[in-house]
Amino acid sequence: xxxxxxxxxxxxxxxxxxxGGMGPLATVDFLAKLVALTPATRDADHLPVLVYAVPQVxxxxxxxxxxxxxxxxxxxxxxxxxxxxxxxxxxxxxxHTAHHWADAIDDASPIPLLHIADAAIAALEAGGLxxxxxxxxxxxxxxxxxxxxxxxxxxxxxxxxxxxxxxxTVVLPAIALVKQGAPERARPLFERAIxxxxxxxxxxxxxxxxxxxxxxxxxxLPARVIDGTEALARACITWGLSRRx
Amino acid sequence: xxxxxxxxxxxxxxxxxxxGGMGPLATVDFLAKLVALTPATRDADHLPVLVYAVPQVxxxxxxxxxxxxxxxxxxxxxxxxxxxxxxxxxxxxxxHTAHHWADAIDDASPIPLLHIADAAIAALEAGGLxxxxxxxxxxxxxxxxxxxxxxxxxxxxxxxxxxxxxxxTVVLPAIALVKQGAPERARPLFERAIxxxxxxxxxxxxxxxxxxxxxxxxxxLPARVIDGTEALARACITWGLSRRx
Numbered sequence: 001x002x003x004x005x006x007x008x009x010x011x012x013x014x015x016x017x018x019x020g021g022m023g024p025l026a027t028v029d030f031l032a033k034l035v036a037l038t039p040a041t042r043d044a045d046h047l048p049v050l051v052y053a054v055p056q057v058x059x060x061x062x063x064x065x066x067x068x069x070x071x072x073x074x075x076x077x078x079x080x081x082x083x084x085x086x087x088x089x090x091x092x093x094x095x096h097t098a099h100h101w102a103d104a105i106d107d108a109s110p111i112p113l114l115h116i117a118d119a120a121i122a123a124l125e126a127g128g129l130x131x132x133x134x135x136x137x138x139x140x141x142x143x144x145x146x147x148x149x150x151x152x153x154x155x156x157x158x159x160x161x162x163x164x165x166x167x168x169t170v171v172l173p174a175i176a177l178v179k180q181g182a183p184e185r186a187r188p189l190f191e192r193a194i195x196x197x198x199x200x201x202x203x204x205x206x207x208x209x210x211x212x213x214x215x216x217x218x219x220x221l222p223a224r225v226i227d228g229t230e231a232l233a234r235a236c237i238t239w240g241l242s243r244r245x
Numbered sequence: 246x247x248x249x250x251x252x253x254x255x256x257x258x259x260x261x262x263x264x265g266g267m268g269p270l271a272t273v274d275f276l277a278k279l280v281a282l283t284p285a286t287r288d289a290d291h292l293p294v295l296v297y298a299v300p301q302v303x304x305x306x307x308x309x310x311x312x313x314x315x316x317x318x319x320x321x322x323x324x325x326x327x328x329x330x331x332x333x334x335x336x337x338x339x340x341h342t343a344h345h346w347a348d349a350i351d352d353a354s355p356i357p358l359l360h361i362a363d364a365a366i367a368a369l370e371a372g373g374l375x376x377x378x379x380x381x382x383x384x385x386x387x388x389x390x391x392x393x394x395x396x397x398x399x400x401x402x403x404x405x406x407x408x409x410x411x412x413x414t415v416v417l418p419a420i421a422l423v424k425q426g427a428p429e430r431a432r433p434l435f436e437r438a439i440x441x442x443x444x445x446x447x448x449x450x451x452x453x454x455x456x457x458x459x460x461x462x463x464x465x466l467p468a469r470v471i472d473g474t475e476a477l478a479r480a481c482i483t484w485g486l487s488r489r490x
Contacts, residue, residue: 012301023288024280028273035269041425043268043300051296052331055288056257082331086297218463 012048014240017088017111019079021053022060022095026210026229030094033233039241047240050086052079060097064141073101080109089243090114092236096138096208096228100145116228117151119235120206123226124157129204133158135197137171137190138208148208160202162193178211186215194222257293259485262333262356264324266298267305267340268424271455271474274462275339278478284486292485295331297324305342309386318346325354334488335359337481339474341383341453345390361473362396364480365451368471369402374449378403379471380442382416382435383453393453405447407438416454423456431460439467 016034020027031049038046057076062069076098080091091106091113093099099116106113124132134157136148143149149159162171174189190212194205204224207213213227221227261279265272276294283291302321307314321343325336336351336358338344344361351358369377379402381393388394388406397404407416419434435457439450449469452458458472466472 012299015299018296021288021291021293024283024291024294028277028280031276032273035273036426038269040269043266043424046266046269046300048266048299048301049269049296050327051263051294051298053296054257054260054293055291056293082295086327086331 011087013089014243015048015050015087015089016236016240017080017083017086017091018049018051018053019076019083019091019093019098019105020051020095021055022057022098023210024053024055025214026094027051027053029210029214030092030229030233033230034236037230037233038237047237048087050083050088052082054079057098060095060100061139061141064097064100064145071101072098073104076101076105077108080105084109084111090236090239092232094229094232095210096142096147097145099147100141102147114232114235114239115151116232117148119231120148120208120226120228121152121155121157122235122238123231124204124206127204127224127226129224131156132203133160133201135159135194135200135202135205136161136208137193137197137205137212139172139175140167142208148206160197160200162197166193166196174215175209175211178215183215183217186211187219190215191222194225198224256332258334259488260293260295260332260334261481261485262325262328262331262336263294263296263298264321264328264336264338264343264350265296265340266300267302267343268456269298269300270423270459271339272296272298274455274459275337275474275478278475279481282475282478283482292482293332295328295333297327299324302343305340305345306384306386309342309345309390316346317343318349321346321350322353325350329354329356335481335484337477339455339477341387341392341455341473342390344392345386347392359477359480359484360396361477362393364476365393365453365471365473366397366400366402367480367483368476369449369451372449372471374469376401376403377448378405378446380404380439380445380447380450381406381453382438382442382450382457384417384420385412387453393451405442405445407442411438411441419460420454420456423460428460428462431456432464435460436467439470443469 058070058072174186177186303315303317419431422431
């Protein structure tokens with residue numbers, strides 16, 4: 001009934017599966033960065049990409065913060081299985097918070113999940129920031145779930161996040177502004193949070209919520225700031241190009 | 246082996262399948278418009294979207310212009326079958342030229358293909374342009390394949406395209422610039438071709454190549470210009486929302 005993946009173009013070794021939709025705009029931002037950062041002079045130079053973007057996946061925040069609500073894991077695993085069946089050879093998950101279930105997806109999957117924290121580590125090290133103290137700006141759930149801390153710590157980085165009052169009065173309102181379509185009003189707030197982390201001793205700042213880089217679209221990121229979404233796109237491109245040789 | 250689509254979130258009646266990758270940037274542009282134009286206050290308001298974006302599909306232009314080279318149809322049908330198997334309930338093809346095979350895909354598919362020319366007709370009529378003379382800017386293959394002319398003509402529109410020298414020296418080089426990642430350099434060329442069609446008697450201009458609106462990202466389209474990609478996104482949203490009731 002189903003075509004054999006090996007007979008389709010998606011049977012290529014560099015086919016990337018994207019488990020998206022969390023949220024839909026973050027998926028588009030990731031795909032746009034994937035295309036923009038791929039060295040290409042013609043369509044066929046780009047990676048084959050399969051996307052499963054089902055924004056009806058149960059909420060990721062409540063299970064992390066309060067342990068309540070249905071787990072999104074079954075829906076994430078269903079998406080992973082479809083990507084594998086369709087011919088994907090690695091999985092990207094362009095959502096920081098959903099990485100709480102990254103190990104569970106990776107364990108159940110016959111193909112690797114390219115973890116966003118590993119991508120951030122690669123970006124930090126490529127920027128000469130090995131072993132740096134990294135300030136992480138994102139939602140409370142991303143920090144509480146430890147999406148970044150464990151992997152960065154194992155690699156010799158130190159991590160910290162915003163003070164609680166700053167999260168409540170600066171970062172979360174700014175994220176809400178982006179979601180409401182007002183990135184211009186959000187950007188100065190993010191700049192304030194970034195400056196506070198750098199002033200407080202961070203050597204670099206990692207944007208660990210997909211809404212934050214969206215507020216800087218068309219603007220240059222401040223120095224020593226890493227965009228997690230861009231880092232993931234670069235890691236996927238590095239993976240895909242290495243699979244072609 | 247494969248999960249039953251009905252047990253996954255993609256079993257929803259409003260799941261859209263996107264046969265993309267032709268080119269990769271055009272697919273991202275379509276997905277961005279789909280998200281931006283969907284009336285939504287939270288992630289779950291957006292349509293579930295499955296994307297099969299394999300830019301290694303054989304070239305669409307040579308088979309249309311010269312009848313030479315391998316047909317892209319088998320690869321397009323493989324993509325369609327995967328989207329159907331994954332739970333898609335309609336197909337969008339965000340590539341004008343590939344619509345040469347739209348009827349063949351539609352005939353082979355158990356789910357409808359939402360044709361980009363029907364989407365453009367809906368946009369023209371919504372803009373008070375019923376029966377207008379429509380200038381069409383796109384590749385030579387899109388014009389030669391008659392992607393738009395037949396359907397617009399049957400609906401009472403008149404159609405025309407750029408003069409041949411303008412196609413060669415303005416439109417096609419500009420499309421190549423977008424594919425090379427230089428939309429800023431392409432935009433003034435497209436503006437020149439649009440002005441020439443309007444000056445020559447067209448009531449409206451249809452951007453019938455997905456690379457053209459990509460060059461206007463972040464910029465307002467000139468008046469009386471219809472973006473085929475945006476029209477397709479709106480048609481998909483109309484379809485998806487109607488499936489929820």
